[in-house]
Each structure stands twice: as C-alpha cells, then as structure tokens.
Amino acid sequence: MRKKISRRMLLGGAATAAVAITQTSFAKAVQIGIPEKAFGPDDPTKVPGAPPGELGTRSKFEKLLKSPSEISSRTPLQDLYGIITPADLHFERHHGGVPVIDPAKYELVIHGMVDKPTVFTLADLKRFPSVSRICFLECSGNYRGRGTNQKLSPQDICGLTSQSEWTGVLLSTLFREVGVQPKATWFLAEGSDAAVMTRSVPVSKGFDDAMIVYAQNGEPLRPEQGYPARLFLPGWEGNASVKWLRRLELADQPFMTREETSKYTEPIRNGKIRQFSFTIDARSVITYPTYPATIQKGWLEIRGLAWSGRGKVRQVEVSTDNGKTWHLAQLQGPVLDKAHTRFRYLWQWNGSETVIMSRVIDETDYLQPTLRELLTARGADTGGYHLNPITAWEVKPNGQVLFRPEV
Amino acid sequence: MRKKISRRMLLGGAATAAVAITQTSFAKAVQIGIPEKAFGPDDPTKVPGAPPGELGTRSKFEKLLKSPSEISSRTPLQDLYGIITPADLHFERHHGGVPVIDPAKYELVIHGMVDKPTVFTLADLKRFPSVSRICFLECSGNYRGRGTNQKLSPQDICGLTSQSEWTGVLLSTLFREVGVQPKATWFLAEGSDAAVMTRSVPVSKGFDDAMIVYAQNGEPLRPEQGYPARLFLPGWEGNASVKWLRRLELADQPFMTREETSKYTEPIRNGKIRQFSFTIDARSVITYPTYPATIQKGWLEIRGLAWSGRGKVRQVEVSTDNGKTWHLAQLQGPVLDKAHTRFRYLWQWNGSETVIMSRVIDETDYLQPTLRELLTARGADTGGYHLNPITAWEVKPNGQVLFRPEV
Structure with missing residues (x-):
C-alpha cells in the first residue's frame, strides 16, 4: 500500500x-x-555496480520459467506484460525433440507441381525481399481446465500461445520464383526433426500471408522455434507452421499425413471428424489477477490477452459479477491483425467473493463462447483441440484467486 | 546461390x-x-532431438554479443532483424555500474512541490493503470565514426540505440496522485546506482508521455535497464531516462546537476553551450549490407532502421550512387511514434565500386543531415553529443563493404 x-x-x-x-x-x-x-x-x-556485459541478464529476484513436460513447455502468461513474449519463454511443442541444424548446410527444396523445382539455401532465403510482423502462434491443443483442479494458472490453462515479431520471406515470393502450377491446390510442408513432421496446407494460404521465417524478436530464430527456418502461417494452429522446414511439395490434393488424420482433427457430433480446422478461434484470457495471485481490497487493474486467427480483436468485455454484467475493457494500441492484444479494465474490489472473466469479439463478429456452449455446438468429445472457452476466476474473500472449471 | x-x-x-x-x-x-x-x-x-526446456536457447551457430567497454556495451544492429531488440542485447551505458536492487525493498519517493509527498512501492506502481508502447531508447553520445577507420560496423558507429516494448505507469498518473503544484516546472530524477545519476526534466514531459516502466519486451525490466523501475522519456536522450529510479523532486527550476552541465551539453558556435537538448534528432542507418559483410552481384535487399524523437518516420530514402540520386525505401508497418522503423530497398548490384547511404525525413519535415552539414550548422566541436549524420558505406568490386568516414 x-x-x-x-x-x-x-x-x-x-x-x-x-x-x-x-x-x-x-x-x-x-x-x-x-x-x-x-x-x-x-x-x-555505496558499492560500485557490475560493468556492462556482452549479454544482459535477468534479475535474480525474478523467476520466469516455462513448465516443461516431455512434449511441451508453456509460456508463463501470468508473469508477463504487454504483447511480446521473450523468445526464450515462447512455448514449445515438439514431436521428436529439437534437432541441431547447421545453417551452412540448411536447404529448403520446393518441388512437385512447380515449373522450376528449386533448392534454397538460408542465404538465398535472406536475400529475397523480407517482411516482419508481430503475430501470435498458438497450439490447437491449448486448453487444459476440465476437471476439479482450481490451482491452475493461465500458464497451465492457456500457456501454449506466445507472440513474437517474425521476420522472413513471404511464401508467395518463393511460389512465384518456382512457378507454382495453376492446378496445384495443396502443398506438403516437411520438417527435419526426428518426427519428420508433415502437414498439408492449401496453396491459397501460401499466396495469402504464409511466410518462411528465419528471425524472431529481432534475432535469428531459436532452435526450439525451428532454427534456421520454419513455415509460419499467421492465425493458424501452430502445428501446421512446420519447424526446421526442409521440403515443400506442391500437389492437387492434401497428403493425409499422420498429424492431420489420427491427430489434429476434432471428433464432432454424430461420430464425424472435423479435419483441416486450421484457423484459431478468437480467445481471451485474464492474466491478472489469477491463480496464484492474492489481491487486496480497492482499485486494481484486471489485465489479459485477447486474439483471433481471423483478424483483429474488435472488443473485449470483462465481467466481475460471474457473467451477469459485462464492461468494455481498454485495448492497448496498436491493435494488430492476428495478434495478441493486451486488454485492461480498472476494477474496485470490495472484498466480497465473486467471479471474474473476459470474452472477446473479433472483427468477424465471432464471440468467444463458454465451454458449455462450445461443447453443445460441437459435441462432447472434442478430442482436446481448438477449445477456446471463456475462462473464469474465483476471487475469495481473503483475496485468493482460483481457477473455476466450468464443466 | x-x-x-x-x-x-x-x-x-x-x-x-x-x-x-x-x-x-x-x-x-x-x-x-x-x-x-x-x-x-x-x-x-535420425536422432531424437532435445526435449522442451524451462528456457529456450540460442543456436550455437549464432554469435550475438554486445561489445562492452568499461562504460557501455553496444547492440549488434548488423545482426538483427525487424524492430525489436532482444532485451539481453539492449545497449548499456552506466555511470556507476549495475546495482543489485531487491524489488521487495524498492521505493520511489515523490516530493518537493507536490500536495501529497508519497512513497510508492513496486506493488503500488504495478497497481496503477498501465500502458505499453514500443519505443526506441538512444544514448545522446551514439556516434563514433570520425577518423579514418573503415572497419566499423553499425554496432560500432550506432550501437547505442535499441528498441523495446516498455510497460509501466504514466508519470502523469502519479503526478495527479501526488498533486503536482501549478508552480512546479521541473523535476529531478535520481537513480540509486553508485553514480547517483540525477537529471532535471520539465514537468510538461511528465504530463505528456513520460512513464515509470517496470517491464520490457514482456518481462520484468532487466537489471542493466534499471530494474525494478526506471524513468522512461519517449524520444529523449537515454541518459535522462534515469534507471533504478528512487526519487522525483518537483521544483520551479532545473537542478543543474553534473550530468546536465559538465556532461550532456553540446559546445556550439561562438563558445556557447547548448543545454537540455533532450530530443533525439531523426536518424537512419543501413544495417545490411555493411561492414563486415561481403556481397555478391545481383539483387539484394538494403535494410536499415530509421527513427525520430519528434514523432513518426515519414520517409526514408536510399542512395546507391554516393548521394547523386535517392530512391524511396519501403517502410515496414505499423510505423510507430518515436520508434525504430525498419526500411528496405531492393537493389541490383552490378559489381562495380559504389557508395550506399540512407536518409530519413520525420513527420516534422526534419531531414537527416550529413556530418558536414551538422558541423557547419552547429560548430566544429560538438563534444560528441547528438550527432545523427547520414552514414555511408563503400562497396568494393570484390563485394567487401566498408564504413566511409565523412570527415
């Protein structure tokens, strides 16, 4: 105080x-x-401080860590500010671990239904006209909150989303270079990790805003993010933005690979399967106050992130009375396309028990649903992909904040 | 190729x-x-890769380092992409080294000509409404290029500028909280480093866009950048954005401290001194191709950064014939206020010797001068501060690129 x-x-x-x-x-x-x-x-x-160094450091008083499992590690959203995720805190999700790739030996081959099959070195990729954009990347499996455990943080529930400034060459530039043939409608993207990750992507996305990126937040891409070069598909599920990219093959149909058939598809109503559900639906999450924070009576700023794979965030609303009434949150500008957008709402907590939550509306008028609405529309067994429900937090009279599972 | x-x-x-x-x-x-x-x-x-970790890493194939002297270390601009500077590569310039400050004991006192002298803890500062903005920070001593040495990189010449997303509380919010008195026209900002850095700042800047920042590129401020909290004055010389801030004192005149009298003033014509020259003039610098790069014939993208302490970059021009003709560069959007802006110009090098350079015009119509124009207007002995000349690079027939000193 x-x-x-x-x-x-x-x-x-x-x-x-x-x-x-x-x-x-x-x-x-x-x-x-x-x-x-x-x-x-x-x-x-009264004591001389440390001299300038070759690299800056983090304060020993700050603990910023991802929470690794065998296959992923999650961004500590509750500890972060603004919209940039530090590169070493970008979430990881690997299928065969992180390969070591010598950039001098790196090659990307583009072949199949193209006029000039071509091999590009990393130097080649960097020589083309470049673009940078600040954009989120989210895993389609980024929800963990069903059950009864209330001691979950935003990192636990939603930590498989991060945001960087990505720099690289537009895939459309390379497509024009190799002469993609008019009949080509899909391309295979293949990584050089031990899983040999493969995904099929529509050629239209390649001509729209897909990039081959080699830099992240100003510096060369990190190994965990696909060094030296990866595919990047703005607004689409992270898995399709194949890391350690070594091959693109153009064809007139999807390739039906393992990671788009047995995985990365969603069971829906009536025993059907939704396949190629690339786009990330609009989502928001409060990052403060949340578990494990404890708050005090009086004014505080509710803070969070909102984003949409379909475009810009139009509006975020916050409820401090368990969804009975909603209030417009402030958006931090510039509000960017397909980007984490910081929202804030000033709230005077009077000390009584309540539930706080947020919801986003994107520029296509998509409104973030509750988990119940989501499951009602899609079917109960969603397979865990593309879940973007409203996330609620219980505020206890002692100031403790706990996750509130909805189902 | x-x-x-x-x-x-x-x-x-x-x-x-x-x-x-x-x-x-x-x-x-x-x-x-x-x-x-x-x-x-x-x-x-054919080999399993490394599993996900608590923190991402840099590739062992990349060498990204600042170049430390006893008092500063410089951002490797020639190795970076886009507009974000990784926090550990943000330049450093200290006057008493980097102090270690326990955030639990941190206090900022605001006193002097205010109605309610107040002590703010770090938790207090974080409780106020917050703002984030992407903004450059440049040392007013950021030029090193006079003489005959041609083996200088952008880091050597211009590495005391960096850019981050800064998050904190507007100083105007705190000024309203403490009730700054109408007669207060200046405030002293005092750091808790071993130099006890002090600078006088007009109150008008405090009500305009000054911030007390506690986060940088998404994470808590780095110790080298003023952890746990610093003053941040968008567009003004870096030294005035006092790090490790412990005290603000409001008064009706400047305090005439050492670092704004014997230093951080510029000798100008006729034996006069220019004092309180806070604003960073518009500047641009090519970051590729520059020393120590070697280029090959054919198409390549000239890349660089442009910025102005007065507002947005309006236009950047590139010359590839030693200043005889100038061509519009592309600006990477969004072009932000008082921010490093990435520019790019596609150039076909025919293999002959030439000189390349860039110049910026900001939204106030300020045109970046040559060093000769600068010294002619200001006087020969400028003391080394606020030098923002057009920077030129010689391209040799063998593809070697060298810095070209103008004077």
Missing part, C-alpha cells in the same frame, strides 16, 4: 527519526529531510 | 546418383527422387 508522507512528517520529523537512520530506507531519509545520508547496509549507491 | 533442379534431374537422375546417396544432402535426395532415403551422418531426422 502507498504510504502518505504528511507535510509535517516531511518538514518536522528529522530530529525524532534521526536515531534510526542507519536502519531506515532511502525514502524515509528523504521524508525526514536528510536524503544525502546513507540509509544502511542495503544502500546500492 | 540458388540451384535450379531441372525436371530431367528430378525425374531421371535417380539411377546415376544413387551411388553418392550417403554423402548427399536431403535436397539432393529429393532431386534424384528418393527423399525417403537417409542422406548421411548429418541427417537430423
């Missing part, structure tokens, strides 16, 4: 407080009118 | 090339029609 210094304290308190000067804080020393005096053993002005 | 695969090679080459299959690349294996075969000991698909 803020401590008010009265004028009386500031102007007249010096004599009585001087005894304690070696144990007091700098602010206290200012308060009693002797800011030039040292304020005890913690005074950082 | 790109290797063209002929249809004949792709379809008919399998038999003759099969001998070399264990030594060939994957792209070659595709080319000869047997992509499913292994392609030798470097095949990354």
Whole structure:
C-alpha cells in the first residue's frame, strides 16, 4: 500500500527519526529531510555496480520459467506484460525433440507441381525481399481446465500461445520464383526433426500471408522455434507452421499425413471428424489477477490477452459479477491483425467473493463462447483441440484467486 | 546461390546418383527422387532431438554479443532483424555500474512541490493503470565514426540505440496522485546506482508521455535497464531516462546537476553551450549490407532502421550512387511514434565500386543531415553529443563493404 508522507512528517520529523537512520530506507531519509545520508547496509549507491556485459541478464529476484513436460513447455502468461513474449519463454511443442541444424548446410527444396523445382539455401532465403510482423502462434491443443483442479494458472490453462515479431520471406515470393502450377491446390510442408513432421496446407494460404521465417524478436530464430527456418502461417494452429522446414511439395490434393488424420482433427457430433480446422478461434484470457495471485481490497487493474486467427480483436468485455454484467475493457494500441492484444479494465474490489472473466469479439463478429456452449455446438468429445472457452476466476474473500472449471 | 533442379534431374537422375546417396544432402535426395532415403551422418531426422526446456536457447551457430567497454556495451544492429531488440542485447551505458536492487525493498519517493509527498512501492506502481508502447531508447553520445577507420560496423558507429516494448505507469498518473503544484516546472530524477545519476526534466514531459516502466519486451525490466523501475522519456536522450529510479523532486527550476552541465551539453558556435537538448534528432542507418559483410552481384535487399524523437518516420530514402540520386525505401508497418522503423530497398548490384547511404525525413519535415552539414550548422566541436549524420558505406568490386568516414 502507498504510504502518505504528511507535510509535517516531511518538514518536522528529522530530529525524532534521526536515531534510526542507519536502519531506515532511502525514502524515509528523504521524508525526514536528510536524503544525502546513507540509509544502511542495503544502500546500492555505496558499492560500485557490475560493468556492462556482452549479454544482459535477468534479475535474480525474478523467476520466469516455462513448465516443461516431455512434449511441451508453456509460456508463463501470468508473469508477463504487454504483447511480446521473450523468445526464450515462447512455448514449445515438439514431436521428436529439437534437432541441431547447421545453417551452412540448411536447404529448403520446393518441388512437385512447380515449373522450376528449386533448392534454397538460408542465404538465398535472406536475400529475397523480407517482411516482419508481430503475430501470435498458438497450439490447437491449448486448453487444459476440465476437471476439479482450481490451482491452475493461465500458464497451465492457456500457456501454449506466445507472440513474437517474425521476420522472413513471404511464401508467395518463393511460389512465384518456382512457378507454382495453376492446378496445384495443396502443398506438403516437411520438417527435419526426428518426427519428420508433415502437414498439408492449401496453396491459397501460401499466396495469402504464409511466410518462411528465419528471425524472431529481432534475432535469428531459436532452435526450439525451428532454427534456421520454419513455415509460419499467421492465425493458424501452430502445428501446421512446420519447424526446421526442409521440403515443400506442391500437389492437387492434401497428403493425409499422420498429424492431420489420427491427430489434429476434432471428433464432432454424430461420430464425424472435423479435419483441416486450421484457423484459431478468437480467445481471451485474464492474466491478472489469477491463480496464484492474492489481491487486496480497492482499485486494481484486471489485465489479459485477447486474439483471433481471423483478424483483429474488435472488443473485449470483462465481467466481475460471474457473467451477469459485462464492461468494455481498454485495448492497448496498436491493435494488430492476428495478434495478441493486451486488454485492461480498472476494477474496485470490495472484498466480497465473486467471479471474474473476459470474452472477446473479433472483427468477424465471432464471440468467444463458454465451454458449455462450445461443447453443445460441437459435441462432447472434442478430442482436446481448438477449445477456446471463456475462462473464469474465483476471487475469495481473503483475496485468493482460483481457477473455476466450468464443466 | 540458388540451384535450379531441372525436371530431367528430378525425374531421371535417380539411377546415376544413387551411388553418392550417403554423402548427399536431403535436397539432393529429393532431386534424384528418393527423399525417403537417409542422406548421411548429418541427417537430423535420425536422432531424437532435445526435449522442451524451462528456457529456450540460442543456436550455437549464432554469435550475438554486445561489445562492452568499461562504460557501455553496444547492440549488434548488423545482426538483427525487424524492430525489436532482444532485451539481453539492449545497449548499456552506466555511470556507476549495475546495482543489485531487491524489488521487495524498492521505493520511489515523490516530493518537493507536490500536495501529497508519497512513497510508492513496486506493488503500488504495478497497481496503477498501465500502458505499453514500443519505443526506441538512444544514448545522446551514439556516434563514433570520425577518423579514418573503415572497419566499423553499425554496432560500432550506432550501437547505442535499441528498441523495446516498455510497460509501466504514466508519470502523469502519479503526478495527479501526488498533486503536482501549478508552480512546479521541473523535476529531478535520481537513480540509486553508485553514480547517483540525477537529471532535471520539465514537468510538461511528465504530463505528456513520460512513464515509470517496470517491464520490457514482456518481462520484468532487466537489471542493466534499471530494474525494478526506471524513468522512461519517449524520444529523449537515454541518459535522462534515469534507471533504478528512487526519487522525483518537483521544483520551479532545473537542478543543474553534473550530468546536465559538465556532461550532456553540446559546445556550439561562438563558445556557447547548448543545454537540455533532450530530443533525439531523426536518424537512419543501413544495417545490411555493411561492414563486415561481403556481397555478391545481383539483387539484394538494403535494410536499415530509421527513427525520430519528434514523432513518426515519414520517409526514408536510399542512395546507391554516393548521394547523386535517392530512391524511396519501403517502410515496414505499423510505423510507430518515436520508434525504430525498419526500411528496405531492393537493389541490383552490378559489381562495380559504389557508395550506399540512407536518409530519413520525420513527420516534422526534419531531414537527416550529413556530418558536414551538422558541423557547419552547429560548430566544429560538438563534444560528441547528438550527432545523427547520414552514414555511408563503400562497396568494393570484390563485394567487401566498408564504413566511409565523412570527415
């Protein structure tokens, strides 16, 4: 809590407080009118600091870590600010681990239904006209919240989404270079990881906004993100943005690979399967206050992220009364296309038990559903993919904040 | 260079090339029609990769380092892409090294000509309405290029500028909280480093767009950048954005501290001194191709950064004939206020010796000058501050690129 210094304290308190000067804080020393005096053993002005280094560091007082399992690790959304995810905190989801690739030996081959099958080195890719865009990347399996466990953070529930500034060459540039034939409607993207990840992607996405990216947040792509080059499909499920990309094959039909048939499809109503459900639906999540935070009475800022694979976020609404009423949140500009957008809502918590939640509407008028609405529309067994429900948090009278499972 | 695969090679080459299959690349294996075969000991698909981790890593093939001296370290602009500077590559310039500050003990005191002198903890600062903005930070001493040394990179010449997404509370919010008195026209900002850095700042900047920032590129501020909280003055010389901020004192005149009298002022014509020259003038610098790059004949993309402390970049022009003719560069959107803006210009180098350079015009119509124009207008001995000249690069017939000192 803020401590008010009265004028009386500031102007007249010096004599009585001087005894304690070696144990007091700098602010206290200012308060009693002797800011030039040292304020005890913690005074950082009395010791020379560390010199400039080759690389900056994180404060030892901050613990920023992903939570790795055997196949993935999750971005600590509750510990982050703004819209950029530090590259080393970008979520990971691998199917055969992270390969080591020498960039000098890297090659990308584009072949199949093209006029000029071509091999591109990394230097070739960097020589083409480049583009940068700030864009989210989310795994289609990014929901974990059914059951009864309330001790879940945004990282636990929703940590398989991250955002970077991506730089690379538009795939349309390479498609024109190799002469994609008019009858080609799909392409296979193949990675050089131990899983040899393969996905089929419509050629139309390649001509729209797909990129081959080699840089992330200003620096070369990280190994965990596909170094030295990966496919990047803005707004689409992360798995299709094949990492460590080595081959694109153009064809007139999808390739029906393992990771788009036995996986990355969703069972829906009446025993049917939804396949090639590429687009990430609009979603929002409060990142503060959430588990494991504890809050105090009074004004605080509810903060979160909202995004949509279909375009820009139009509006985010926050409810502090368990969904009875909704209030417009502020969006931090610039609001970018297919990008995590920071929202904020100023709330005065009166100390009583309540539930807070957020929902987003994107520029296509898609409204983020509840989990119940989602399952009612799609069918109960969704296979765990493309779940983007409204996420709610219980605020207890003691200030504890807990996840509220909906089903 | 790109290797063209002929249809004949792709379809008919399998038999003759099969001998070399264990030594060939994957792209070659595709080319000869047997992509499913292994392609030798470097095949990354034949070994399990590393599992997901708590933190991502950089590729061992990439060397990204700042170049530290005793007082500063510089961002490797020539190695970076897009507009975000990774936080650990943000330039450093310290006057007493990097102090270690426990965030639990952090306090910011605001006093002087205010109605309610107040001490804010870090938790207090984070509780206020927050804002994020992507903005450059540049040291006013960020030019090193006079003399005869041509083996200088953008990092050497211009590496004391970096860009981050900064998050914090607007200083105007705190000013309203403490009740800044109408007669207060300046405030002192004091750091808790061993130099006890102090600068005077006009109150008007505090009410305009100044921030107290506690986060950078999504994560808590780095120690080298002022952890746990610093002043941030968008578009102004970096030194005034006092790091490790512990005190703001409101007054009706500037404080005339060491770092705004003996330093951070510029000698100008007729023995006069220019003081409180806060604003960073518009500047651009090519980051590729520059020393130490070597280029090859044909098409390549000239890339660079442009920025202005007065607002948005309006236009960047590139010359590839030593300033005789200028061509509009493309600006990467969104073009942000007081922000590094990436520019690009596609150029076909014919192999002959030439000089390339860039210049920026900002939204106030300020045109980046040559060093000669700068010194003619300001006076020969500028003391090394606020130099933003057009930077030129010599391209040699062998493709070597060298810095061209103008004076």
